[in-house]
Amino acid sequence: MMIPRPRRLTFFLTIVCLLSSIPDLLCKSGSSTIAQTPRAPEGMMRIPAGEYTMGNDEGAQHEKPKRKVVLDSYYIDIHEVTNAEYHTFWTADGGASSDHTPVSYGASLGIDDWPKIAHTKPNHPVVGVSWDDAVAYAKWADKRLPTEAEWEKAARGTDGRLWPWGNAFSLRIRGMKVHANVWIGNDGYADGPAPVGTYPTGKSPYGILDMAGNVWEWVSDWYSESYYHWGSRQNPKGPDHGGRRVVRGGSWANGAQLTQCSSRMGHYPAVGTSFIGFRLAMDAEESSQE
Numbered sequence: 001m002m003i004p005r006p007r008r009l010t011f012f013l014t015i016v017c018l019l020s021s022i023p024d025l026l027c028k029s030g031s032s033t034i035a036q037t038p039r040a041p042e043g044m045m046r047i048p049a050g051e052y053t054m055g056n057d058e059g060a061q062h063e064k065p066k067r068k069v070v071l072d073s074y075y076i077d078i079h080e081v082t083n084a085e086y087h088t089f090w091t092a093d094g095g096a097s098s099d100h101t102p103v104s105y106g107a108s109l110g111i112d113d114w115p116k117i118a119h120t121k122p123n124h125p126v127v128g129v130s131w132d133d134a135v136a137y138a139k140w141a142d143k144r145l146p147t148e149a150e151w152e153k154a155a156r157g158t159d160g161r162l163w164p165w166g167n168a169f170s171l172r173i174r175g176m177k178v179h180a181n182v183w184i185g186n187d188g189y190a191d192g193p194a195p196v197g198t199y200p201t202g203k204s205p206y207g208i209l210d211m212a213g214n215v216w217e218w219v220s221d222w223y224s225e226s227y228y229h230w231g232s233r234q235n236p237k238g239p240d241h242g243g244r245r246v247v248r249g250g251s252w253a254n255g256a257q258l259t260q261c262s263s264r265m266g267h268y269p270a271v272g273t274s275f276i277g278f279r280l281a282m283d284a285e286e287s288s289q290e
């Protein structure tokens, strides 16, 4: 049947309107569902409450025993904290006249002097920050460091995988075999950190980036080699005291093994290094879907 030209236009517009209203209809039909899951703050992802497998029976002694851990929901940064982000805090809190780290590294290691690097490499992860100054930054940002258990769940999800992207270090994902900045490997950054988010195929099941390599990341827990044997399995927060804090995820200065999701290390909190940075977390309201 032929449709007269003016009516053809009306007919066409009607079809377009109907098609464009479908997402609205879908949204409206599921609006109660959407309303029940709070939106994550900008730059963060929401990790739903529930159980996951923490640790690795095939890993180092302090990664054993592998065990089920239950966490409340929380938010965690998609990226490691960058030089530019930390510089905003550092400047607001006194800048050069303050006692805050980071350490300056000169032009070695592909890093640079602080605060010059905040301008020359604004999107690189900040390094050389002590644990105490990572906490100071977190308080300024109205967030906190993740616990060790929160960090690991965000990195590996609930299926017990070894690396954020799967169980083999080099997988061909979307044509790429490099998913992290490590010491050995054709990753483009052999002598220092890479800009955050350089390896999108290395994202975790929750979409979190650079959980393997680039820089180790301070978490809130005190380090204990034996903690997995006796620590809580419900929202574990680490020992009450200790001499070292936990760092997670390995760095540009480590091989693939130390970038596994279960990899952990104790480091002296007052000492910032060229291979340690951090990211932040926040508590999240419980969703009725969890």
Ligand SMILES: [Ca+2]
Pocket: 080, 210, 211, 212, 213, 214, 215, 216, 217, 249, 250
């Ligand atoms: Ca990292």
